[in-house]
Structure formats: C-alpha cells, structure tokens
Amino acid sequence: MDKEQVKDMLEILTGAVGVSGDEREPAEITAGYLEPYVTRLHRDSFGNVIGFKEGTGGPGAPSLLVAAHIDEIGAMVSRLEKGFVRFSAVGGLDPRTLLGQAVEIHGRRRCRGVIGATPPHLLTEKERKKELRIEDLFIDLGMDPEGVEAQIRVGDYISLVRPLLTMAGGNIASGKALDNRAGVVAMIVCAAELVDIRHFCRIYFVGTAQEEVGVRGAIVASYGLSPDLAVAIDVTHGLSPGVAEEDGFGLGEGPVVGVGPNFHPRLVERVRTVAREYCLPYQVEPVPGPASTDSRAIQVSREGIPGILLSIPLRYMHSTVETLNLDDVLLTGRLLAGFARSIDTDLVEGLTCI
Amino acid sequence: MYLELLSNLPGVSGDEGAVRRAIVDLLTGEDAPDPPLTIRTDTLGNLLVHKQGRHRGPRIMLAAHMDEVGLMVTTIKESGQLQFKPVGGIDPRVLVSKVVKVGEQLIPGVIGSKAIHLQKREERKKPYTLEQLYLDIGAGGKEEALELVKPGDYASFDTALVPLGDGYVRGKAFDDRAGCAVLVELLLMESELSFDAAFTVQEEVGSRGAAVAAYSLQPELALVIEGTMASDTPGTAPDFTITRLGHGPALSFMDRSFIADRRLWQQLITVAEERGLPYQHRRFAGGGTDAGAVALSREGVKTAVVAVPCRYIHTPHSVMKISDLKDTVSLIKAWFESGVRI
Amino acid sequence: MENLLKLLTEAFGPSGEESEVAALIEQKIRGAVDHLYTDKLGNLVAVRQGPSPRIVISAHMDEIGVIITHIDDQGFARLAPVGGVLPHQLVGQRVRLKQGRVGVVYHEKIKNLKELDWPRLYLDLGAEKQVEEIRIGDLAVLEQPFVNAGGRFLAKAMDNRAGCAVLIEALRRLPREIPQELCFVFSVQEEVGLRGARTAAYHLKPDFGLAVDVTRVGDTPKAPLMAVALGKGAAIKVKDSSVITHPIVRQLMIDTAEQHNIPYQLEILERGGTDAGVIHLSREGVPTGALSIPCRYVHTPSEMVDPADLKAAVELLKKLCTSNWPV
Secondary structure: OOHHHHHHHHHHHHHOOOEOOOOHHHHHHHHHHHHHHOOEEEEOOOOOEEEEEOOOOHHHOOEEEEEEEOOEOEEEEEEEEOOEEEEEEEOOOOHHHOOOOEEEEEOOOEEEEEEEOOOHHHOOHHHHHOOOOHHHOEEEOOOOHHHHHHHOOOOOEEEEOOOOEEEHHHOEEEEOOHHHHHHHHHHHHHHHHOOOOOOOOEEEEEEEOOOOOOOHHHHHHHHHHOOOEEEEEEEEEEOOOOOOOOOOEOOOOOOEEEEOOOOOHHHHHHHHHHHHHOOOOOEEEEOOOOOOOOHHHHHOOOOOOOEEEEEEEEEOOOOOOEEEEHHHHHHHHHHHHHHHHHOOHHHHHHHHOO | OHHHHHHHOOOEOOOOHHHHHHHHHHHHOOOOOOOOOEEEEOOOOOEEEEEOOOEOOOOEEEEEEOOEOEEEEEEEOOOOOEEEEEEOOOOHHHOOOOEEEEOOOOEEEEEEOOOHHHOOHHHHHOOOOHHHOEEEOOOOOHHHHHHHOOOOOEEEEOOOOEEEOOOEEEEOOHHHHHHHHHHHHHHHOOOOEOEEEEEEOOOOOOOHHHHHHHHHHOOOEEEEEEEEEEOOOOOOOHHHOOOOOOOOOEEEOEOOOOEOOHHHHHHHHHHHHHHOOOOEEEOOOOOOOOHHHHHOOOOOOEEEEEEEEEEOOOOOOEEEEHHHHHHHHHHHHHHHHOOOOO | OHHHHHHHHOOOOEOOOOHHHHHHHHHHHHHHOOEEEEOOOOOEEEEEOOOOOEEEEEEEOOEOEEEEEEEOOOOOEEEEEEOOOOHHHOOOOEEEEOOOOEEEEEEOOOOOHHHOOHHHEEEEOOOOOOOOOOOOOOEEEEOOOOEEEOOEEEEOOHHHHHHHHHHHHHHHOOOOOOOOEEEEEEEOOOOOOOHHHHHHHHHHOOOEEEEEEEEOOOOOOOOOOOOOOOOOOEEEEEEOOOOEOOHHHHHHHHHHHHHOOOOEEEEEOOOOOOOHHHHOOOOOOOOEEEEEEEOEOOOOOOEEEOHHHHHHHHHHHHHHHHOOOOO
C-alpha cells in the first residue's frame, strides 16, 4: 500500500458517520477494506467488527488481537426547544471548539445544521469572559418548530461535519474522526502487508465500538476472543505550540510505542527490535497510569492479556481539524505487520516468566 | 526480618520484578516449607502461590500488592535533567529534595527545584507543582543522560529501612511490602487451611493485577492484606486518626472500592475478641484497595481487608510498629484456626 | 401499589446491608417464581423459567445512607457517606440504624455553609457515652415516612424501591406461559458503583439485559436541561454516563409502548448510571436497555414519583416480558 491509498481510505472513512453507539457506517467500510485479507468477518452484538485470519501455525498457534476503535466523538439530541436543538456530548467533546461548527442530525431524515450560541453583543462583559459550556450551545436547523418536531427526537445522533483536507504537498491530512480512523487504516495497511508476509500466529483484526465513552467495545471483544496477546492502535498527541515536550510527538517521525504498566515489557522490546530490523523510525511514549486507549481494558480481561500500544501522532485531538502525517499511518501499519510476523510460541510462552 | 529485605527493593507499578524475584527466593530458599509451595506467575507479573494446609476448607485467596508508588521519566531535557510523571498517587509536596534510583541500573538521582533565593515572594507562597520539579542524575547534557537512562524508566525512592525508637521502623513502600511480609510469613509457617496467595502488581494504578489474579484463582473468600494510613499524629483530632500504630491490625468496614462482606468482617472481629488479639477499626471510608477488584471478580467474592497501620504512606519515609505486623499474622492464623465458616 | 411502595421505601437497606429489603421482596414474590435465591454478594435472584433467550431484569434494592466511622466518649458518632449523599441534606435530618435506634445529624459550629463537609458533621443518637449497641461500621439510613402528597408519592429510598415495586407488580401479573426465561435481579450496592448487578450478570449469562431504576427530571424551576417530566409516562433510556442503550432493545421498548398505548418519554441523563452500565459489558457483551421512573429530588430524604408513571412502567415491563425478543 502507498500513501495515496492511505489518503483515499482516510477520506472515505472520515466521511463516514460513527458516533459511539452507532458504528454501522465505519464498520461496514472497515469490513469492506479488510475482506480481501481475512478468512472470516462478522459483527458482534456490541457493534465491534471482527476479521479473522489464520496463520501458518494453524489453529494451535498463538492468537493476536489487533484493536483499532471505529467510533468517533459526537453528540445526541437531549431536548427540543422552540425549534432549536439542545444536545448532550458523546465522548470528550470540547465545547469551546464547537461554536459555528457544521453538524448533521440523524433524525427521521438527515438534517444539516450549525451550532450556535447567544451572540457576544448580547452578553455582559463578565459572561463573555467565561468559557462556553454545552448548556450554552444549541443547534439551528433552519426549520420551524413543527418541522423540527416532525424530524427530530430525543436520542438522535449528531455528527460533526468536516471533509478531509490535505496540506503540505499531500503529506499532511486534516479533518474530523482521524481519531481513530487513522488507526483503522493502519490496521488495514497491516492486513494488506501480511498478504506477502508469512506469519505463524492467528490474527483477529477488530474495529472496536464505543472507545470514546469508556473503551467499552474492547472490554467485550477481548473477553469474547480471549487472545494470547494484543496490540491496540490509536492516536496520541502531536507536538504543537502549547503542548509540553513530554506530552507531544513529532509528526512524520513514525509510530509511537507506549511503555509503562499497561504494556508487557517483553512485547515492547520485541516491537522495538522489529522496528530496528526493518529500519522503521519510532518514538517512545511513557504512560505512567492507565492508558486512555483500548489497551487499558484488554490487559485486564479474563486472566490478563499482554499487549502493546502503537499510536499515531495527531495534533488538535477531539476537534474537527485533527491533523496528522500520512507517512505515520503507513509506518504504523508496516511496523505492526513486522511485529505480527515475529510472533511465535516461544515469545508467548516467555511472557509469564518475567 | 522479611520486611527489611522487601521494603528496600524498588518496585514501582509495572516494574515489580525485583520484589517478585526476592519473594520467590524467600519461598524456595532455606526456610522453604515442606511440602513445597506451588508457584507460578501470570502475564501481568502477579505471583500466585498455593499453600497446602492441614485441611482444605473453602477456596481462600490472600492478597498483598508488590508495587509501590514512584516516578516515571518522560523526557530528557537538553541540559541533561529528566522530567517525570508520578506513577500512582503522590503528593508533589513530598518530592522536593529527595533521592531516588532511576532505571534498570538504579542510577542515583535527586529531585531538584529552583533555589529559594531565586524565588519571588509569590512563588514562595505556593507549593511546588510536578511541572516545576525535575530529576538530576548529574548528567552534563541530554546525550550523557541517555547513556544512563531513557524515557519510560521508572524511579523509586532511595530509602533503606532503619529501626526507630522502641519497636518501630522507618522505611519506604510499607504500603504494601508490609502485606507482602505478612503473606510470606504465612506461607512459610504451617497452616491450618490451604489457601492461595496472590502477590499482585499494579495496585497503585487501579488494582489491575488483583483483577486478573482473582479471575484466575476463583476464590470463595478473600482477604486483602494492606499497609494503610495512620494519622495518630499532631494536628489530627482523635475523631479522624483512621488507624493508630501499636493497636494491632486494622479492619476495614468499607473504602471507596468496596464494602466489606458484613459476615466475614464480623467473623474477624469475633475471632480477635475471642482470642484476645489486638485489632482496631480503620475509621475511614475513603481510599481504595485490591479488595474492590477482588470482590467483583466473576460471580462475586466475599472479601475483607486486614491492614497494618503505617504513618506517612506514599512518601519516601513511612513509620510502622513491628508488633502490628506480628499481630496481623496472628489474627489471620487465628482466623484459619477458627475454620472460616461463612 | 401505594401500600407496597410504602412498605418498601420505609425498609432499611443501605448499600452493603440489603437483607431486610430482600426478605420483604422475597415474601411478596415467593409464589410467583420458579427459583428464588440469594447469591454471594447478596443479590436476590428470582427466575421464571422459559425457553431461550434469557433476559435479566435488574432493579437495585439498596439505598444511600451513612456509616459510622468513629464514636467519641460522649457518644457522638462521626459519619462517612454511603453512595451519593450530600452533607447539607443531612443537617437536622434523622437517621436510623439497623436495630432501630434513631438519631439526628448536625454540624459543628461553622462560619459559613461552604464549610459544611463530612468532617464537620456528627450524629447524635441520644447516648451519653459509648454504648454496646452502637458500633463503628454500623450503617444508617435516612428516616422519613412515606407520604401521599396530593396524589404523588414522597419517600426516602424511592431510588430504587420504586423500581423494585415495578418489578414485583409486573412479576405478579405475568401469565402462566412466557415466551422466554426471565431472571429478575434485585441487586445490591448499586449506589456505590453498580457492584451487585455486575456479578449477577456474570453469573446468569443473559442474552439481554434491562435495568429498571429512577431517573432525574427537568420539569422543576430552573432544572438542568432534560426532556423528562414527572407524570408523562415511563422513560426509555437512550444514554447516561454508564451506557448507550442497545438499539435493538431500545426499539423493542418504543415499539411495545406505542403498540399498547403506554405513555413513554425518551431519556438522556447527563450524569449518572444504572445497573445497565455493567450488565451490557458483562462477558462478551449483553444488549441492554433501561426503563426509568421519573423522580424528583433524587438522593434526598424526599424523593417524589407519580403513580401514573409507575403504572406505565409496570405495564411496559409486563408487555416486554411477554413480547418476543429477537433471538
């Protein structure tokens, strides 16, 4: 796979709507992309999409779970108010980024709208200085109250609208839901790479649901599949003004490997060795507490599932201008493929003897 | 004393290897019991030990966590100093001008801050925040530092256990090496009942080890052995001391993570009173322990907490009384002898 | 319903000590179920056998309360909250211990109300010294009788004895033949973190889950923005902090309500959770919904519900029990 294909997939995947709890669109697209590379595909009752590929080791070989969440942050209609729509956040929305944002409400039909608030002219000096809260915002659909009530009801999903934009000669992409459609694309890149690479382990490629509301899809998927080891793919903070050096990672400098209590030290060592072997650049992110990714849930499933986290650096997380370097997505997929190839019985058996 | 050996070792959450190896050595060394213990580890690093007793009884799990709070190196500055983040709950005020050991090679380092002379009047009025502090390992620059340490390395307090006053000790990580020491003693002595001991990892970052250990052991009853807060110190009204040193093991009725199984809790009180063993209540409903994760494992586990009182937990220097450790061993032993029928 | 609710709400059942409530419920439903048992954590499980699928219907029986953390020489007790109790709601409030002893909570001398926090509160049980029958670790509940206030019901512990009552009433009205297996769980320790339902769901391995609990409303002066109102019917939950309800279950609930003309409203609860939060994440995932009873002043000594909503909830639950759930 090349950068152009990565961009095309991102364009289609970020154009899909998959607010936590209703991931049907991204699940279908992900399934479509995975289909040529896997032997079985299904969706579980929770909304996770699962592709399975047998390895050369057959049914007795160790199994690897690759998890990339397919959901995105968004909102839900909480109340209709004289033709305007009040809403409740789904996932970690930053209300300060929302004013003037184009949205769609998925009611009886899809309705376009824009997020508004009381104009600054009508606020007191003191009120203007306060940050916007969700309660201050509403959605304007340009319809009369009867029209709104006919189309929209409490609980309808609201998605943010932003077509993917490329910059800097096509290396940089910016848009919504790159957290974590970028991770999903890296997973697909890995699946594609593995067509020509023999791998011993059996692999479950899982697009997880409801990560943004508490890594919920990963909780049930890891219990259900009960793999021997796991890799979560997600995004991490890119370096930008105002982000401390210790919290941000350079765009274009390769995937970020998590180190810390959530990750198995032997597997971390293995992925670093693989990166050196294939001459792939990588960065290291110390994660001292529970990771804010699927890794957190997978590690403590059942009797414990050892794993690692690969992250793609991304600026302005949880906004509609999330920005990343396409090379990082590609490199993450390749590193993951190399890691999958390196898994054998010895590695897995050695994981308890630390 | 096992406590001295265990408490001196570094073992920040996620990096419990040294403590785990030391416990295995103790359990298989010259004091090893006969018949020998069955010992295994899991992928998170929990150490799971089966002890055969004179009688089978119900499936009992005794748990103590091996990890301690500490630091993790995040970045190395051009100047050679290290930035860090806490692992587990640490009050930043205790960190300034302390000594730590960093990374696998246990490189000594100090936690520095701006000299008081250079601080403006307003600065002096505020406690240090974590962002203002850094680790100094004496490296002249980033490259020199990278030869010794790397981002992601753990750092633990550099504290050696010393006796203090009359029957007291001072040291680090009594939360929960005290519990580990109790558990080691129980494993090495003859036991009335068979039980599983879990030396768990990652308690300080959310009882992650205990969750998988309990899932794997499937106990019917569980006792979590902790080192807990004592605030029998000046400035605390008697109503709020939580626990007191020298008054025996503390029993929790509840904390943030769990409510003690009322019958098991009552049974421990009854055993203590009937045998005339000292005990006290942990008079506080906050704080969390492995009990929360264990109690909610699978179909639920009747769980209680027995804790050794320690002053100044989560700092480089805690203080505890040795008699409390011994009394904790005695209470659990007596509980076994009572038959633990629930 | 009114009598049942009075009986249930006036019973003693703080998180961790629910046995009195469990005994009451057991009495009311014993003849109406095939199996009845209490599990390790104290959940009361009532099973109506039937063909698959198996549905777990959970209502928690615990209530918020306080626990004694210290008793001084004069007999004054210090308290910690059990569940989401706010200190200012306890000032001057009577509380009751399991053995029946009643006392009043008050505060030390304070300069302004902001200082009102747990360390400043104490419980006066009328004792002049430490006495045998009041011990550290004793739990207490708010002491407040059930009242019919102009047709609406006011009581402590309406959260969630109202839900328990709905389960009991629906259970007692079920036909002899039901198209699926129903496991009614009266769960423990919901108020301290959805604990009982979690282990019960693990044990029962259901195909579907349904939690019945109270929810907040947005129909009082300057209430937070919320579409649910008292008296407008049973609420079908869409989302709270613990769960996004499964579309299949949600749709089944909406369709059932519309088909039988049962008044309902859709609910989004900004902050708060129910047993559904843990049931839906049990094992490999359980499609789960939640049926809510609108309730004003949740977590105060006087929680208010409307009998019309209770009736709608019983009706909807009964119809759901006899509807065909998708296999």
